[in-house]
Amino acid sequence: MTADKLLVARIGKPHGLRGEVTVQLHTDEPERRFVPGEQLDTEAAPGSGVPKRLTIRSTRDHNGTWLLAFEEIPDRTGAEGLRGTRLLIDESAATVDEEEAWFEDDLVGLEVRDGEGAVIGVVTGLDLGAAQDRLVVRLTDGVTVQVPFVEAIVPTVTADHVVVVAPPGLFDLYREPGA
Structure with a gap:
């Protein structure tokens, strides 16, 4: 992703027969960001044939999942x-909320x-949830x-690290019993 672009969504699976797709949101303002006629830059695998820009034809919330x-x-x-x-926007088009947000590319x-x-691991991803987002972390022991x-739980995010103050037992949920 280029430095002057911000990720606002990632396209998921198709929905129905008329070209709708599900999207994983990376914006707090989907109603403002995804309006018919809006053009979004794309970033896709080389040779995929995906156009460099897509124009939104329609958008809707279907049982908590955004469809474009x-x-x-x-x-x-x-x-x-x-x-x-x-799906990307120019950084200059970002709102204050988006400018203050942390994106997956910033965190990984x-x-x-x-x-x-003390170093306890490294961020390997960001899992966006309907109720709450979750950092995916590989601990130093490989879990x-x-x-x-x-x-x-994550009170500090800087350019080179995050601080995680995990409640007791949080990491134990991911370990085999007796390990």
Whole structure:
């Protein structure tokens, strides 16, 4: 992703026959960001055939899942080809909320430290949830855990690390019994 672009959504699976797709949101303002006629830049795998820009044809919330359709994609076959495509906006078009947000690309690779500053792992992803986002962290012992990305548990995010103050037993949920 280029430095002057911000990720606002990632396209998931097709929905129906008319080219709609599910999207994993990376914006707090989908109603404002995804309006018919709006053009979004794309980032897709090389050779995928995904257009460099997509124009929103329609948008709707379907049982808590956002569905988008694009002028350039008329049917389910075309929608299937969009899977995994990132939808981007110019950084200059970002709102204050988006500018203050942390995006997956900003977080992956950051050291994870405990409250005393000891390194306990590295961020490997961000899992966006309907109720709450979760940092995906690979601990130093190789166990992968998910940490609720809330200020009470992740009070500090800097350019090179995050601090995780895990409640007792959080990491034990991911370990084999007796390990």
